[in-house]
Each structure stands twice: as C-alpha cells, then as structure tokens.
Amino acid sequence: MSDPAQLLSNLLGPRGWLAGGDAAAHMRDWLDRCGAPPLGVARPATTREVAEIVRLCAAHGLAIVPQGGNTGLCCAAIDGQGGNVILSLARMNRIGQPDQASGSVEVEAGAVLAALHESLASHGLIFPMHLGAEGSAQIGGLIGTNAGGSHALRYGMMQDLVLGLEVVLADGTVWDGMRAVQKDNAGYQLRRLFCGAEGTLGIVTCAVLRLYPAPRRRASALLVAPGLDALVEFGTRLRAEAGEFLSGLEFFGDTGLGFVLDHVDVGGFPLSARGPAYLLVELASASDHVPLDDILLAQFEHGVECGLILDGVLAASDAQRAHFWKLREELPEGQRLEGPQLKHDISVPPGRIAAFVSEAGELCGRLLPGVRANPFGHLGDGNIHYNLSPPPGAPDFGEVAGKIGTALAALATGMSGSFAAEHGLGRTKIALADATRGAVERRLMATLKQALDPAFLFNPDVIVARNAKE
Ligand SMILES: Cc1cc2nc3c(=O)[nH]c(=O)nc-3n(C[C@H](O)[C@H](O)[C@H](O)COP(=O)(O)OP(=O)(O)OC[C@H]3O[C@@H](n4cnc5c(N)ncnc54)[C@H](O)[C@@H]3O)c2cc1C
Structure with missing residues (x-):
C-alpha cells in the first residue's frame, strides 16, 4: 500500500490523523488568511511518531508544515500551496516538574x-x-x-x-x-x-x-504623554532609574485605544481624559524589600514636572494592573475587529522610535491619504507594531499595500533596524527580505537550509524560497 494518507492514518490512528472537514480548523490562521487544503493534519503523541512521520513524508515527497497554536502573523504555519502535511504537536503537551534549584x-x-x-x-x-x-x-x-x-x-x-x-x-x-x-x-x-x-x-x-x-512585588502605571518623543525621553530616564526592576514598557497611541474601546469589552478607560500617547510601565521584584511603588511614583512626578507626562494612574490592585494590560493586549484584536489591516513588525534602536513613527506617518499619508496608523509596541527594545487601517469608509488598501510595506522596511533598515522584529518572515516577507538584506546574508541562510533540509521537506517557501537555494 503506498497511499501516504492511508499510511499516516494507519501509523497515527484516528486521534492522530485528521483529514477532510476534520482538518478545516487547521487551515486558516488568526487573521483568517491563506489556508489551502492540506493532505491532512498529523497529530503525533511521541517524538518517535514525529520521526516516523518525517521519514514517511520524505519518502513520498510530501512537505511538512509544523503548526503550533497558529497565532503567528506571517502565514508560516498554514499550508501555502495545499496537499502538504500539517504537523500539529498539540497532543505532545506535557509539562514537567520544575527544577527549583536550577531554575x-x-x-x-x-x-x-x-x-x-x-x-x-x-x-x-x-x-x-x-x-x-x-x-x-x-x-x-x-x-x-x-x-x-x-x-x-x-x-x-x-x-x-x-x-x-x-x-x-x-x-x-x-x-x-x-x-x-x-x-x-x-x-x-x-x-x-x-x-x-x-x-x-x-x-x-x-x-x-x-x-x-516569581515577583513578590509589582508596581504598574498607565501614563498619558503629549507625544511619542516625550515617551522615549521618559522611558530613557526610567531605564536608568528603575534599572533591573523594569519589566514592562509598552506604548500605544489613541487610534489603537479607540479601536479597543469601540470593539472589545475591556471595562472602559481608567483615566479622565485621553491623549496622543500612552505608556504602560511595570516594575517587578522577587524581593519584598524593594520600594517599587516609591520608585515609580517618583518617576511619574518627575515626568509630570518636566512636561513629559500629562496624567497617569498607578495600579492600586492586581485587578487594576490586569485592566491596564488588557487595554494593551487587546490592541491587535481591536484593530482586527475594525476591519482590514496591514501589519508591519518593525524594530529600530529605541532612541529612534519617535522619529520612525513620525516619518512613517508622513510616508504612508503620501501613499494613501487618510490611512489610519496604529503604532504600538515595546518601547524598551524599539519594537513597533506599525499597523494600518484603511481610510474611514475605504474597503481596503487598493494597490498600495506592497508599496507601503517596502517603504516602511526601507525606512527601518535605514535607521539600523529591522522589518521583521519578532514575528518572523513566514511566507509573507520573503520578498521584503530579498529586497532589503544583502546577498551575503541571503546566501548564508540558503546555505543553512541546504545543509539541514536539502529536499525542502520542512515548511518550503518560508524564510528561504525553493527557487532561491543559492
Ligand atoms: C493577539 C496576538 C498578540 C501577539 N503578540 C506577540 C508578541 O507580543 N510578541 C511576539 O513575538 N509575537 C506575538 N504574536 C505572534 C505569535 O503569537 C507568536 O509568533 C507565537 O510565537 C506563535 O506561536 P504559535 O504556537 O501560535 O505558532 P504558530 O503560529 O503555529 O507557528 C509559528 C511558526 O513556528 C513553527 N512551528 C510551530 N511549532 C513548531 C515546532 N514544534 N517545531 C518547529 N517549528 C514549529 C511554524 O511552522 C511557524 O513557522 C502575537 C499574535 C497574536 C495573535
């Protein structure tokens, strides 16, 4: 018998092999994009089964697309071309006892x-x-x-x-x-x-x-600032003053907050007035003896005195802290529910964040007047999710989506940054990588792929395209 689907089904049993309608849930990603029908979904229970799947697929010339929670944002965990095997490790989910002494x-x-x-x-x-x-x-x-x-x-x-x-x-x-x-x-x-x-x-x-x-103490604040440049200056001082206790420094703008408040039940906005830019600050310590609230309050007051901060609130309880984080973490969901969007996962040196957002705003406005930018992300490491919604009333981005992506990538690269900060290249950003990264770097990556997976068995056309082996 040489029907690979039947062989996989025999190997893995009914819980381990899904085909047809049963595979449908694995076909589309979090943004509801890109899925083509796979041959089926393999759900092994052991490493030995994974190895057998790999050997069987290799023997039949079938590609394997590893899939986790399918929340990645670059179409890397779905079958781009169809007919391949999606490999889900969902059944291999054991968590051992922690080794306390070794951490x-x-x-x-x-x-x-x-x-x-x-x-x-x-x-x-x-x-x-x-x-x-x-x-x-x-x-x-x-x-x-x-x-x-x-x-x-x-x-x-x-x-x-x-x-x-x-x-x-x-x-x-x-x-x-x-x-x-x-x-x-x-x-x-x-x-x-x-x-x-x-x-x-x-x-x-x-x-x-x-x-x-685990931290025994935490201090969190949600702050409003007159602009991103003020936030960058405030963040620089905070890093110097709070040092190793600083564990979160997340920024977002009013457009993104509006999307969240319009579309997601987050329990409202905790401050009396909105502003152009927001910062979620969190300090944490495993020691009970570090006065985190005092450190944060002193920096907040200093920020207000210098005009870098307009207003703010310190979390008085775990529930309030969770509320601040919910506002930040629902930003992607708020924009998803607003409608079509373009996601750009940029990083620049943290000192250039405000400059990037300002120049990117002008650039995108020229390419598509009225486009709505929702920049948010991680102030401490310069990671900006520069996500766009079309102008109000427009159904999508028309012809300019590609141009915007290329222009933003060039802008980030010109600032010694990256156009793929934490989400990866997936299937959606290979062309950008080709356009932005030098030949030597691309050759190094192709050489690695060639050495470890010469037949392009694993996730072909992710990171390195099949026709770009050299
Ligand atoms: C609301 C939201 C917020 C997010 N916030 C962040 C954020 O703050 N920071 C961030 O970095 N990302 C963020 N992401 C992106 C995403 O959650 C991460 O990329 C996450 O690591 C993907 O995990 P996953 O299990 O869903 O992987 P998947 O999307 O299933 O797969 C991601 C990649 O890993 C590969 N893969 C999966 N399992 C394996 C395996 N066992 N072996 C080898 N390769 C494998 C896949 O083939 C694919 O290339 C966010 C996404 C959403 C939807």
Missing part, C-alpha cells in the same frame, strides 16, 4: 504558554514570556518564531529562555540537545539555530526552559 523545566513543544504559566504558579517560579496570544501559542511555535513579547527588555527573547532542545531532523534522526545549562560552548550554538527558524530546519519536540523567581 528550569522540561516542556513538550505542544504545551500552551498559558498552561505553563499556570503550572508554575504554585512553585514560586515564572516563565517570563508574555504575549497577547498566550492562551493559544505553544512552546514549539514560540521557539519557531523566537517570540519576544512584552517582557523581552528584561528577560530576553525566546532564544534567551531556551536552555536545551530535542529536534527531529529532515532525515528522521533526533538531535538530543536537552541540556539544562546556560553555559554550553561545545561548538556551534545549535539550540539558537532552531529559535526563529520557523519550522524550516527541524521539528522541535521538547525543550528545557529557563525559569525565574
């Missing part, structure tokens, strides 16, 4: 981030990755995209939180790199190679993740 935990790749947070709650430890999609995003997907999130300025990106990995390679062999140490310079940094590889170099099946002591 680490073993987690299977299909575990959902929020479940990991919950499992650690009673141990006095945290895994410090937080993002709006944490109720669905899986460890394998977070590693695949090298996710950043709202605490990256303090704890780093996913590559900084992964100590060890187990990966199934394109020939069906398994790399056991499940070490649990920060320091391991025995050769190339293989674990980092798979962080941000978007499923193109291997299937991550298990990881050892780095944990931190």
Whole structure:
C-alpha cells in the first residue's frame, strides 16, 4: 500500500490523523488568511511518531508544515500551496516538574504558554514570556518564531529562555540537545539555530526552559504623554532609574485605544481624559524589600514636572494592573475587529522610535491619504507594531499595500533596524527580505537550509524560497 494518507492514518490512528472537514480548523490562521487544503493534519503523541512521520513524508515527497497554536502573523504555519502535511504537536503537551534549584523545566513543544504559566504558579517560579496570544501559542511555535513579547527588555527573547532542545531532523534522526545549562560552548550554538527558524530546519519536540523567581512585588502605571518623543525621553530616564526592576514598557497611541474601546469589552478607560500617547510601565521584584511603588511614583512626578507626562494612574490592585494590560493586549484584536489591516513588525534602536513613527506617518499619508496608523509596541527594545487601517469608509488598501510595506522596511533598515522584529518572515516577507538584506546574508541562510533540509521537506517557501537555494 503506498497511499501516504492511508499510511499516516494507519501509523497515527484516528486521534492522530485528521483529514477532510476534520482538518478545516487547521487551515486558516488568526487573521483568517491563506489556508489551502492540506493532505491532512498529523497529530503525533511521541517524538518517535514525529520521526516516523518525517521519514514517511520524505519518502513520498510530501512537505511538512509544523503548526503550533497558529497565532503567528506571517502565514508560516498554514499550508501555502495545499496537499502538504500539517504537523500539529498539540497532543505532545506535557509539562514537567520544575527544577527549583536550577531554575528550569522540561516542556513538550505542544504545551500552551498559558498552561505553563499556570503550572508554575504554585512553585514560586515564572516563565517570563508574555504575549497577547498566550492562551493559544505553544512552546514549539514560540521557539519557531523566537517570540519576544512584552517582557523581552528584561528577560530576553525566546532564544534567551531556551536552555536545551530535542529536534527531529529532515532525515528522521533526533538531535538530543536537552541540556539544562546556560553555559554550553561545545561548538556551534545549535539550540539558537532552531529559535526563529520557523519550522524550516527541524521539528522541535521538547525543550528545557529557563525559569525565574516569581515577583513578590509589582508596581504598574498607565501614563498619558503629549507625544511619542516625550515617551522615549521618559522611558530613557526610567531605564536608568528603575534599572533591573523594569519589566514592562509598552506604548500605544489613541487610534489603537479607540479601536479597543469601540470593539472589545475591556471595562472602559481608567483615566479622565485621553491623549496622543500612552505608556504602560511595570516594575517587578522577587524581593519584598524593594520600594517599587516609591520608585515609580517618583518617576511619574518627575515626568509630570518636566512636561513629559500629562496624567497617569498607578495600579492600586492586581485587578487594576490586569485592566491596564488588557487595554494593551487587546490592541491587535481591536484593530482586527475594525476591519482590514496591514501589519508591519518593525524594530529600530529605541532612541529612534519617535522619529520612525513620525516619518512613517508622513510616508504612508503620501501613499494613501487618510490611512489610519496604529503604532504600538515595546518601547524598551524599539519594537513597533506599525499597523494600518484603511481610510474611514475605504474597503481596503487598493494597490498600495506592497508599496507601503517596502517603504516602511526601507525606512527601518535605514535607521539600523529591522522589518521583521519578532514575528518572523513566514511566507509573507520573503520578498521584503530579498529586497532589503544583502546577498551575503541571503546566501548564508540558503546555505543553512541546504545543509539541514536539502529536499525542502520542512515548511518550503518560508524564510528561504525553493527557487532561491543559492
Ligand atoms: C493577539 C496576538 C498578540 C501577539 N503578540 C506577540 C508578541 O507580543 N510578541 C511576539 O513575538 N509575537 C506575538 N504574536 C505572534 C505569535 O503569537 C507568536 O509568533 C507565537 O510565537 C506563535 O506561536 P504559535 O504556537 O501560535 O505558532 P504558530 O503560529 O503555529 O507557528 C509559528 C511558526 O513556528 C513553527 N512551528 C510551530 N511549532 C513548531 C515546532 N514544534 N517545531 C518547529 N517549528 C514549529 C511554524 O511552522 C511557524 O513557522 C502575537 C499574535 C497574536 C495573535
């Protein structure tokens, strides 16, 4: 028998192989884009099964698209061309007991981030990755995209939180790199190679993740500023004064806040007046003895005296703190519900954030008068989600969508930044990478792909296109 669908079905059983209508839920991403019908969805329960799927697909010339929670924003976890095998690790979701003394935990790749947070709650430890999609995003997907999130300025990106990995390679062999140490310079940094590889170099099946002591104290504030330049100046001072206690520094504008208040039930806006720019600040400490409220209050008052801050409120309870974060985290959902949008995942050196947003506004306004910009993101690391909605009443972006993306990428690159800060390239940004990155860098990436996956078995046309092997 050589029908690959039948072979996969036999190998994995009814819980492990979905086809036809049962596969439909895996076809479209969070933005409802791009899905083409796959041959089916493989849902292995063990690393051995993953390896067998890889060997079987390789033998039949079928490509594999690894899929986590499918919340990635670059069409990297759905079948772009159709007829391929989507590999979902959702059944491989075991979370081990944390190693308290070492600050680490073993987690299977299909575990959902929020479940990991919950499992650690009673141990006095945290895994410090937080993002709006944490109720669905899986460890394998977070590693695949090298996710950043709202605490990256303090704890780093996913590559900084992964100590060890187990990966199934394109020939069906398994790399056991499940070490649990920060320091391991025995050769190339293989674990980092798979962080941000978007499923193109291997299937991550298990990881050892780095944990931190849970904060005992937190101080949070929602501040209103006269503009982004004031926020950047305020943020610079805050970094100097709050140092290692600063764990969140998130900015957004009034257009984005309007989308959230119009479309999402967030419990209203906690300040008496709106303004042009907002900052969510969070300080956290594992020690009970650090006067975080005093530090934050002093900086808030100083900001007001200098005219950098117009108004603000310090969270008086965990519920109020959660309310501030909800306003920030619902920004993508608010804009999604507003209608069509263009997402741009930019990073620039933090000192250039205001300059980027100002120049980008002029540039986009010239290309599409009336376009509505909703810049928001992570002030501490310069990551700007520069998302656009069409002018009021316009159905979409017409012919200019591509031009806007190229112009913004060039602007960010010209400021020593990136056009793919934390979401990756996926299928949607390969052309931008070709247009923006030098030939040497592109050749290095193609060489890596060629070395690890010469037959383009894993996620073809993500990061490196098949016709760009050189
Ligand atoms: C509301 C919202 C807010 C978000 N906020 C942030 C944010 O603040 N910061 C941020 O970085 N991202 C953010 N994202 C993007 C997204 O959540 C992240 O990219 C996340 O890491 C994707 O995880 P996932 O499990 O959904 O992966 P998927 O979307 O399923 O997959 C992402 C990539 O990883 C690959 N992959 C999946 N599993 C594996 C595996 N086991 N082995 C190898 N490759 C694999 C896929 O092939 C794909 O290339 C946000 C998304 C949404 C919808």
